[in-house]
Amino acid sequence: MQRIHNAIQLTGLSPDDLARLYAFPAQLDAPWVRANFVSSIDGAATSGNLSEGLGTPADRTVFMMLRELSDVILVGAGTVRSENYGGARTDPRRRRALHDRGIGGHPDGAPPPIAVVTASAALEPGARLFTDTQVPPLVITTAIAPADRKQQLVDAGADVIEAGDIAVTPKRLLRALGERGLLRVLTEGGPHLFGELLEADAVDELCLTTAPLLVGGTARRISLSAHEFRSPMTRTHVLLDDDGTMLTRWARR
Known part of the structure; x- marks a missing residue:
């Protein structure tokens, strides 16, 4: 790996190098929460109201590797709607290889499901989240959310999980994921969900x-x-990266 001023030049890394740099801890027994975000130099999380407006080739490379490594991709309902989320698209061979190495992936190469947090179950059953995916999405909601709305999402193919009475707390949310063996958690936003997880001291690392x-x-x-x-x-x-993109990984002390 070529190092410049204590940093690593992305162009000198192979996919295996990148996987080692971003590997989850081995032998997890509880959810490990990793957040991934992009911002401008002056702190904006979006451009043109979309995080995609800030994307660069280097960001896309790491974004895809983080998805390859994860068990589940956690997002808030507002982000799903504004970014028009569909299911994750990952490389089955890489997912199997990462699993064989014990650092991520999936034994049969399946992509990680998208898990959406919405206290009211306010999602459109015809959205890409349900129609453009290889694995069923998880909808994490509350007991008080309208029963007919939850049934519509089940009919659209979702696994609907009640993780609270009137609110989805970080503790109940992560417990629900842990009970399903989804321990390598990648959250991609939005800011409110990330803030709630941070306030609850539930974020283990940030990739920025x-x-x-x-x-x-x-x-x-x-x-x-x-x-x-x-x-x-x-x-x-x-x-x-050569274009000036800087990718940092921060861990909780």
Whole structure:
């Protein structure tokens, strides 16, 4: 690996190198929560109201590897709607190889399901989440959500999980995933879900891409919460791409 000023040049890494850098801890017995976000240099989490507006080739490469490694992709309902989420598309051979190495993936190469958090079960049964996927999505909702709405999502192919009476708390959410053996958790947003997980001290690491852009405007940050908190983090690595993209990985101390 070629290192420049204590950072790693992305172009010198093979897919196996990248998998080792982002491997989940071995032999997990509880969910490990990894967040992945992109922001501009001036802190915007979106451009043109979409995180995709900040994407670069380097960000896409790491984005795909993080999905390859995970057991489940956790997102909020607002992000599913605004980003028009469909099912994850991953490489079956790589997923099997990662599983054989004990660092991620899946034994039969299946992609990770999308798990959507929505207290009201307010999702459209005809959305890409249900119609453009290889595996059924998980809808994590509440007992108080309308029964007919939940049934519509079941009929659309979802696995509907009640993880709270009137709200889905991080503790109940992660317990529901853990009970299904989904321990390598990748959350891709949005800011409210990430903020709730951070406030509950439930985030183990953050993978943050800084795109080489200044965008101004009124775009949101990557996390939003009701209260301010201070969570010390340790930088585990920095990757650099030739276009100026910087990819960092931060772990909880």
